[in-house]
Amino acid sequence: MDLIQKYSGDPDSILGNVHLHEQDFSSPYNELPLAQFCNLFEEAARQTGNSNFGLHFGGQFKPHHLGAIGYAAISSPTLSTALRSMEAYFPAHQGQSSFGLLQDSDILWLSYRIFDPCISNRRQDAELSMGMFLNIFRHALGPEWAPLEVRFEHETPDAAYEHEKLFAAPVRFGRRTNAFAFRRRDLDARMPSQDPYLFSVIEPFLKSRCELRRSPESFATIVRNQIKLHLGDMPPTISEMARIFGMPDHTFQKQLREHGLTFQDLVNAARKELALHYMEDSDMHLTEVAHCLGYSELSAFSRAFRNWTGMSPQRYRRT
Structure with a gap:
């Protein structure tokens, strides 16, 4: 509200246009739908005339x-x-x-x-x-x-x-x-305000909310992000991922099944995301891209890339 007023906006008008009230922000336990949150800031930028709001x-x-x-x-x-x-x-x-x-x-x-x-x-x-x-x-x-x-x-x-x-x-x-x-x-870098006691109080709350909100999409995103961090000479194994998440192999595999996921699908999705990221760097040779994704040969990467995009890596870069 302070920033809206700083840029000569009308808080009541902005909130009204996105169907919100100021009391919606009065408690830290209140939640906003993500679409409404995004609309609030888009409307604030529009009405204040500050496109960088x-x-x-x-x-x-x-x-x-x-x-x-x-x-x-x-x-x-x-x-x-x-x-x-x-x-x-x-x-x-x-x-x-x-x-x-x-x-x-x-x-x-x-x-x-x-x-x-x-x-x-x-x-x-x-x-x-x-x-x-x-x-x-x-x-x-x-x-x-x-x-x-x-x-x-x-x-x-x-x-x-x-x-x-x-x-x-x-x-x-x-x-x-x-x-x-x-x-x-x-x-x-060390966090200057590190507080193990505070963290021990907050973490169970965050864990419980994650369990309540757990969805195939969020679980897949977390696992896929970890796979992307560990791709290199060869893709990580289920055992390595289970160790990273601090659980036995069978528990990790059970969670994959419960979410309707397969580990290989997540590895392929991680490789695809990273491949598109690396392809933006025209100075990075394709053999280097293949190596960073855990492929031993450029031909294997090229086949996979064609399956993902419908075109070869060389053509993708040209276009």
């Missing part, structure tokens, strides 16, 4: 304002464990979305996007969310920390220079997902 909101949004998942992040011992917690418990915070890390040699990408096909207007959400995630990194690494590059799935907006100013990094638009790149060594 979401960007400005995210830039000043502190990690603890995210609620339980924000407190879980800042009470973690390191940035690495903070991101792992956010990835594991993101479904407790927001549904119909993916949040995770992509590995690219010694570079990692934090990736976020809404996958609900009914939500088409989501630029403001993307920009405010990436700003929020940026501030979690800056909480650990200092206010001057900057990512290596930032990407957004929407097209280049007006006043795009404000994005580079906020992130202090090159910003690309019209990409496959919303993401920013950082060096692997950044994960070792």
Whole structure:
């Protein structure tokens, strides 16, 4: 509400147009449908005339304002464990979305996007969310920390220079997902407000919400994100994934069956997502792409890529 008024907007008009009331924000236990949340920020941007409203909101949004998942992040011992917690418990915070890390040699990408096909207007959400995630990194690494590059799935907006100013990094638009790149060594940073007791209080709450909201889509996203992090010389095995999730092999396989999933389908989906990500880098040779996806031969990768896209990797890059 303060930011709307700062940019000379009318809070009552904006809330009324998206069928919300100010009391909907009065309790931290209230929840908004994701589509309504996105519409709120799109309407705020429209009525205030500030097309970067979401960007400005995210830039000043502190990690603890995210609620339980924000407190879980800042009470973690390191940035690495903070991101792992956010990835594991993101479904407790927001549904119909993916949040995770992509590995690219010694570079990692934090990736976020809404996958609900009914939500088409989501630029403001993307920009405010990436700003929020940026501030979690800056909480650990200092206010001057900057990512290596930032990407957004929407097209280049007006006043795009404000994005580079906020992130202090090159910003690309019209990409496959919303993401920013950082060096692997950044994960070792200590969280200055780590609090094991607070984390032990919050984690059971997040776990219980995840169980209530568990869906095939969210479970598949979490597993797929872990597979993407461990692809390389060869794809990870069920046993390796079970160990990462801290459960016996048979329990992990049971969860896959209960969600109607197969491990090989998740490996293939992870490879496809990473392949499309790597193909955006024209300097990356196809043999290197194949190796990073766990294929021993370029021909095997080419066959798989043709099945995914209907064209060869070479033709995909030309077009």
